[in-house]
Amino acid sequence: MTNANSINLNGAITPWLANEGPENDIVVSSRIRLARNISGFPFFMKATAQDKKAIRGLVFQAAKELFPKDSYYFIDLDKAETTDRLYLLERQLVSRELTEAEGARSCLIDSKERFCVMVNEEDHLRIHGSISGFRPLEIWNTINETDDLLESKLPFVFHEKLGYLTACPTNVGTGLRVSVMLHLPGLVITKEIDKMFRALQKCGLTVRGLYGEGSQALGDFYQISNQTTLGRMEEELIQKVSDFIPQIIEYERRARTYLSEDKQAATQDRCARALGILKNARTIGSVETLHHLSNIRLGIHLGILDEPDIAVVNNLLINSQPAHLQKYLQKDSEQSEELSSQERDIERAKFLRKTLET
Numbered sequence: 001m002t003n004a005n006s007i008n009l010n011g012a013i014t015p016w017l018a019n020e021g022p023e024n025d026i027v028v029s030s031r032i033r034l035a036r037n038i039s040g041f042p043f044f045m046k047a048t049a050q051d052k053k054a055i056r057g058l059v060f061q062a063a064k065e066l067f068p069k070d071s072y073y074f075i076d077l078d079k080a081e082t083t084d085r086l087y088l089l090e091r092q093l094v095s096r097e098l099t100e101a102e103g104a105r106s107c108l109i110d111s112k113e114r115f116c117v118m119v120n121e122e123d124h125l126r127i128h129g130s131i132s133g134f135r136p137l138e139i140w141n142t143i144n145e146t147d148d149l150l151e152s153k154l155p156f157v158f159h160e161k162l163g164y165l166t167a168c169p170t171n172v173g174t175g176l177r178v179s180v181m182l183h184l185p186g187l188v189i190t191k192e193i194d195k196m197f198r199a200l201q202k203c204g205l206t207v208r209g210l211y212g213e214g215s216q217a218l219g220d221f222y223q224i225s226n227q228t229t230l231g232r233m234e235e236e237l238i239q240k241v242s243d244f245i246p247q248i249i250e251y252e253r254r255a256r257t258y259l260s261e262d263k264q265a266a267t268q269d270r271c272a273r274a275l276g277i278l279k280n281a282r283t284i285g286s287v288e289t290l291h292h293l294s295n296i297r298l299g300i301h302l303g304i305l306d307e308p309d310i311a312v313v314n315n316l317l318i319n320s321q322p323a324h325l326q327k328y329l330q331k332d333s334e335q336s337e338e339l340s341s342q343e344r345d346i347e348r349a350k351f352l353r354k355t356l357e358t
Helices: 049-066 082-090 096-100 136-151 185-189 193-202 234-261 264-280 286-301 310-319 322-333 341-357
Strands: 027-036 072-076 106-110 116-119 125-132 176-183 205-208 221-226
Touching: 027 136, 027 234, 049 072, 049 106, 049 116, 049 136, 082 096, 082 322, 125 136, 136 176, 136 234, 176 234, 176 286, 185 193, 185 234, 185 286, 193 205, 193 234, 205 234, 221 234, 234 264, 264 286, 264 341, 286 310, 286 341, 310 322, 310 341, 322 341
Parallel strands: none
Antiparallel strands: 027 125, 027 176, 072 106, 106 116, 116 125, 176 221, 205 221
């Protein structure tokens, strides 16, 4: 098994922020998640410590048999440092629930970050992956293939009429969650975002923040996903979400047009100020950084800002976060001690200035 300390993907952009695929100026990424449980074991909330260790052992053995040795990491999160767990959370490879849980829990990560399997989260396995842009069917093919491989080695709990059985009733059936992450500053600035939320709820869709369930919408990033899976086929669920996304894209484009034409001076000021602050700040927190990066991203796509490159902005969205910043400092200056929040804010400002000056 791999020690999380040996994983440092800093500098390598995570695939869901690669700025590729259709509609990538608004659709940041498409994500698929499957919930699965192994026959012969209680659901996670009833599982004993020995059950959890046995489940992890089965997944570890399956990975050894299914995937080439150097093509994946298998990390025991219960043995990982807090910074390493947060690092994986910031890259959206694991959930906050998995980082904060107790007992035997792990994650199997493809070395190219195409997919990740969380072990002993709400279900025994959560198989998921993300891809840049509006491409839910493409990432579904990757996750479906991974699911089939794992099921060839692990007996998943399946009911003839109900489908895959899961810890939460809303996931029973396919166990599928389709999510599309969108950057919606136009709707936020024009105060149209709540209207969109109400429309989503009427269509059986739900809205989550940057880090999924239970998280806040930071930097005007929102995840739209299905609420239930029972009685629906996988392709049907993917289509349901996919059918609604173009409407949100259209609303956001209209809002951006309004901001660039009718509110041109105010929008130019908002975007230019954001860039100026990040280029000159001496201390800055991660939440404020995301807010300014959101405005810079908007300015680039509206043609208001001709620098920095969008790839730089996307890189900063990840690498300015607390755990990534800590790992960057450890690598760059052999800084081994955990920084305080205040020290990290100072170092973040230095990092932003250095990156945006080049």
